[in-house]
Amino acid sequence: MFLAQFGNAFKTSSEGYVFMWIIALFGAVALAIIIERFYFILVRSNVNADKFMAEIRKLVAGGNIERAIELCEKGKQKALPFVVLRGLKRANESEQLDFRAIQNAVDEGTLEVIPKLKERTSYLAMLANVATLTGLMGTIYGLIISFAAVGSDAVSEEDKSRLLAQGIAAAMNTTIFGLMVAIPTLMAYTYISNRTNKIIDELDEHLVKLINLITGNR
Structure with a gap:
């Protein structure tokens, strides 16, 4: 029953349908970004940093920088191997160690x-x-319709009740739909941001250790 009534809110005959479709558009764009970012952060850029760097440090400590470069080349589409590869190549190209x-x-x-x-x-x-604010705009729009219907002398009592119900429905539908889009989007944003910061922190930590290791072995 609720889903049927909620679906009717998207019809052009429903008050506030414009706000519903605008929110739906924001939701579609957010979903596309979430899917792309999840793939890029969790699949394409993510690597077991401790395990990977343990192998790299083992090879560098043993003087086998070329083998370490080959290992980085295999995973250079990921963030940490890509940056480590830059440092190892520069170290391997230099006859004389140049820390800077x-x-x-x-x-x-x-x-x-x-x-x-x-x-x-x-x-x-x-x-x-923006989805939340658009829902709020729809809420205000629905309330305006409701108050206009109640205060109008040119509308019959039966029509007043119908317009009042339509206005309240528009107000509630846009509010709940805006929140339905906003809440999962904020949760995804927080998760993706945390995972991104984790990768950046791993870069900072392991790259400093790698540079110290390289300069200590050359």
Whole structure:
């Protein structure tokens, strides 16, 4: 019963249908961003940092930087291996150890990766807020219709009741639909942001250790 009535709110014969479709559009855009970000952060960029860096440190400590480079090449589509690869290549190319050159190579790789990790994520918070505000606009619109119907002398009592019911329905439907879009979007935004920050923190931690290891072995 509720789903049928809720579905009717999208029909052009329903008051506030414009707000419902606008919120639905925001929800569709948010869903597309969430799917893309989940794939990019959790699949494409994520790696078991401790396990990966343990193997890299083992190879570097043994003087086998070329093998470490090969290992990074296999996973260079992921954030940590991509940046580590930059530093290892610079270290392998230098006959004489240049700490600043290695640091610059790592910094360049990090600056290239971080914007890709954060790309479009901030839009989720914006879409959640706009969906909520659009629902609020629909609520106000529905209340205006309701008050106009009650205060009109040119409308019969029967029509007043009908318009009052339509206005309240529009107010409630847009409010709940805006929240239905906003709440999951905010939850996804928080999760994706936390996972992104975790990857960035792992980059900072392991890259410093790697540079110290390289400079200590050369």
